[in-house]
Amino acid sequence: MTAMHRMTLAELVGGLSAGDFSSSELTRHFLDRIAAHDAQLNSFITVTEEAAMAAARKADEARAAGNAGPLAGIPLAQKDIFNTKGVRTSCGSRMLDNYIAPYDARVIEGFNDAGAVMLGKTNMDEFAMGSSNETSWYGAVKNPWDTERVPGGSSGGSAAAVAARLAPAATGTDTGGSIRQPAALCGITGLKPTYGRVSRWGMIAFASSLDQAGPMAPSAEDCALLLQAMAGFDERDSTCMNEPVDDYSAGLTQPIDGLKIGLPKEYFTEGLDSAVEARVREALKHYESLGAELVEITLPNSHLSAPAYYVVAPAECSSNLSRFDGVRFGHRCDNPKDLEDMYCRSRGEGFGDEVKRRILVGAYALSAGYYDAYYLKAQQIRRLISNDFAEAFKQVDVIMGPTTPTPAFRLGEKADDPISMYLSDIYTIAVNLAGLPGMSVPVGTVDDLPVGLHIVGNYWSEARLLNIAHRLQMDTDWHKQIPEAFA
Amino acid sequence: MSLDAEQVAKIAWLARIEIDSDAIPEYARNLSSILDFVEQMDAVDTSGIEPMAHPQDVPQRLRDDVVTESNQRETFLKIAPATENGLFLVPRVIE
Numbered sequence: 001m002t003a004m005h006r007m008t009l010a011e012l013v014g015g016l017s018a019g020d021f022s023s024s025e026l027t028r029h030f031l032d033r034i035a036a037h038d039a040q041l042n043s044f045i046t047v048t049e050e051a052a053m054a055a056a057r058k059a060d061e062a063r064a065a066g067n068a069g070p071l072a073g074i075p076l077a078q079k080d081i082f083n084t085k086g087v088r089t090s091c092g093s094r095m096l097d098n099y100i101a102p103y104d105a106r107v108i109e110g111f112n113d114a115g116a117v118m119l120g121k122t123n124m125d126e127f128a129m130g131s132s133n134e135t136s137w138y139g140a141v142k143n144p145w146d147t148e149r150v151p152g153g154s155s156g157g158s159a160a161a162v163a164a165r166l167a168p169a170a171t172g173t174d175t176g177g178s179i180r181q182p183a184a185l186c187g188i189t190g191l192k193p194t195y196g197r198v199s200r201w202g203m204i205a206f207a208s209s210l211d212q213a214g215p216m217a218p219s220a221e222d223c224a225l226l227l228q229a230m231a232g233f234d235e236r237d238s239t240c241m242n243e244p245v246d247d248y249s250a251g252l253t254q255p256i257d258g259l260k261i262g263l264p265k266e267y268f269t270e271g272l273d274s275a276v277e278a279r280v281r282e283a284l285k286h287y288e289s290l291g292a293e294l295v296e297i298t299l300p301n302s303h304l305s306a307p308a309y310y311v312v313a314p315a316e317c318s319s320n321l322s323r324f325d326g327v328r329f330g331h332r333c334d335n336p337k338d339l340e341d342m343y344c345r346s347r348g349e350g351f352g353d354e355v356k357r358r359i360l361v362g363a364y365a366l367s368a369g370y371y372d373a374y375y376l377k378a379q380q381i382r383r384l385i386s387n388d389f390a391e392a393f394k395q396v397d398v399i400m401g402p403t404t405p406t407p408a409f410r411l412g413e414k415a416d417d418p419i420s421m422y423l424s425d426i427y428t429i430a431v432n433l434a435g436l437p438g439m440s441v442p443v444g445t446v447d448d449l450p451v452g453l454h455i456v457g458n459y460w461s462e463a464r465l466l467n468i469a470h471r472l473q474m475d476t477d478w479h480k481q482i483p484e485a486f487a
Numbered sequence: 488m489s490l491d492a493e494q495v496a497k498i499a500w501l502a503r504i505e506i507d508s509d510a511i512p513e514y515a516r517n518l519s520s521i522l523d524f525v526e527q528m529d530a531v532d533t534s535g536i537e538p539m540a541h542p543q544d545v546p547q548r549l550r551d552d553v554v555t556e557s558n559q560r561e562t563f564l565k566i567a568p569a570t571e572n573g574l575f576l577v578p579r580v581i582e
Contacts, residue, residue: 099566100566102559102562102563102565102566195541195542195543196542196543209540209541209542235550238547238548239541239543241543241545301531303527304527304528304531306524307524307525307526307527307528308525308528310521310524310525311525311528318502322502322503325503326568327567327568327575327577328563328566328567328575329563329566329567329568330568331568332568332569336578337578338578338579338580339577339578339580340503341578342577342578343503344500344503344504344505345505347502347503347504347505348504348505348506349505351504356499356504356506356514357514357517357518357521359502359504360495360498360499360502360504360514360518361518361521361522363498363501363502364490364498364518364522367498367501374525376538377528377529377533378525378528379538379539379540380533380536380537380538380539381528381531381533382538382539383536383537383538383539384531384533384536386539386542418517418520418521419520419521419524422524433542434542435541435542435543436542
C-alpha cells in the first residue's frame with residue numbers, strides 16, 4: 001500500500017470506506033508527521049492531538065455503524081482564522097494569543113457535519129495581512145521546497161503543511177490572493193470561490209467585502225471534495241448568497257474542447273519572470289492540445305488593482321479591527337491608567353507592525369476630508385476593474401495567467417519594503433475586487449521551486465474551474481510532487 | 488502624499504494605537520510610500536462612475552424582527568480579561 005500521506009484526498013476517502021485503514025490510524029500517521037517535521041516548517045500554531053484522536057475514533061464508530069459523512073475520518077488542518085470552539089483561535093496575532101473561541105465558524109461546522117477530523121490550526125500572517133507569512137506573532141513559516149524561502153501568505157501555514165503532507169488538505173482564506181499565492185509558491189492547488197459562496201460567519205474579518213474562504217489541497221479533485229463541505233447559504237453572513245450549490249466532483253472529467261481561454265496582455269509583460277512565463281505557456285499549450293482556444297484579451301485597468309486594493313482593504317481592516325479593544329476578549333495591557341490608555345496600549349502591544357500600518361492607512365483614508373479622495377475613488381476604480389472582467393467574459397470562458405510574478409522569494413527579502421511585498425499579489429488582487437472565483441494550479445518548477453497557473457472564471461463557475469484544473473492534472477503530475485525532505 | 492511624524496501620531500491616536508515615538512519616523516516613511524503608491528489612482532478620471540461597495544449588486548437581505556440569539560453571558564464572560572458581578576470590568580471612566 002502507498003504510504004497514507006502520499007495518497008490524494010479522494011484516495012484516502014476510498015481507503016477509509018474500503019477498510020484499508022481506519023481514521024484512527026490515518027490521523028495518528030499525520031499527527032506523527034507533524035511531530036516529526038513541523039519544527040522545520042512552523043506551519044502549525046496549535047496541534048489538537050487529543051481532540052483529533054477522539055474525533056477519529058468517533059468517525060470510525062460512525063463508519064462501522066453505517067452512517068459516515070462524506071469526509072468521515074479525514075484529517076484536515078484549519079487556518080487559525082476560523083473560530084474553533086474550545087480551541088485557541090489566534091489569527092496569527094498576539095492580540096488573540098489567549099483567545100479560546102466560544103463557537104465554531106460556519107466552515108468548521110460544515111467539516112464537522114461531514115465527519116472530518118481537525119489536526120490543528122495553521123500559521124498565518126497576522127490577521128491575514130501579508131504575502132509571506134512573516135508577519136505572524138508565532139514566527140515565519142518556511143517553504144518545504146526550500147526552507148530559506150517563504151511559503152507565501154497569508155495562508156502560508158496551510159500551504160506549507162499540505163505541500164509537506166503534514167495534512168492531506170487544509171483551509172485558507174483569500175482577501176487579495178492569500179489562498180492562491182501560497183498555493184502557487186508551495187506547489188499545491190487552491191481555490192478562492194466567488195464572493196458570497198462560502199459563509200464568512202466565524203471567520204475573523206480582515207476586509208469584509210473581499211474576504212472569502214476556500215480549499216487548499218494537492219489536487220483539484222481534492223479541492224472539489226472540500227468545497228462541497230464549505231459552500232452554501234448561511235443566514236448568519238449577510239453577504240452570503242443563496243445560489244444553488246453544484247456537485248463539484250460530478251463534472252471533473254468533462255471534456256474541455258472548445259473552451260475559450262483569455263490571456264490578458266497586461267499579465268504577460270515586464271515584471272513577470274521569464275522562466276515562470278515559460279511554465280505557464282507550457283500549460284497553455286497543453287490546454288490547446290485538449291481542444292481549448294487561446295484568445296488575447298485586455299484588462300486595461302489591471303494596473304490600478306493594487307492601488308485600489310491598498311485603500312479598500314486597509315479601510316475595511318481599520319473598521320473591522322476596532323473591535324479589538326481589550327474589553328471583552330483578547331489582549332489587555334497591564335495596569336491601564338484609564339480607559340483611553342487601555343485601548344491604546346492593548347492595541348499597541350497586541351498588533352504587529354504590518355497590521356498597525358494597515359489600520360493607520362485605513363484610518364487616514366477614511367478620515368474627514370480624505371474619504372472622497374481615497375475610499376470613494378478606490379471604489380470607483382473597483383467598478384472599472386470589475387467592468388473589465390465583465391467585458392472579457394463576453395469573449396472568453398475563463399482567464400489564465402501566472403498566479404505570481406516570481407517563484408518563492410527568500411525569507412526577509414521583502415520584509416522591510418511593504419510595496420514590493422504588495423506587488424507579489426499583483427495578478428490575484430483584481431479577482432477579489434471583482435468578487436470572482438480563481439484557482440492556482442501547479443504547472444512545473446523553476447530551479448526546483450513551484451510555479452502556479454492562475455485560472456479565473458465568471459461568477460459561480462467553481463465547478464467549471466475545478467473541471468478545467470482537473471483535466472490538466474489528469475495528464476500531469478506536478479500536483480503529486482512532494483519535497484524530498486518530506487517524501 | 489507625504490505624512491510627517493505629527494500627522495502619524497494624530498492618526499495613531501484616532502486609531503487608538505500606541506506607537507513608540509522612536510518608531511514614528513519609520514511609520515511616517517512607510518505610510519507615505521503606501522500613499523504615494525495608491526495615488527496612481529489619481530491619473531484616472533472617475534467622474535460619473537458608480538462606486539462599487541460590494542461584488543454582488545443585490546439589495547441587503549432582510550430578516551424577521553425576532554430574537555435569534557440565546558443568552559450566552561457566562562460563555563462570553565469566561566474569555567474576558569476582567570469581569571465583576573457578571574459585567575465586563577474596565578478602568579474607571581467617571582471620576
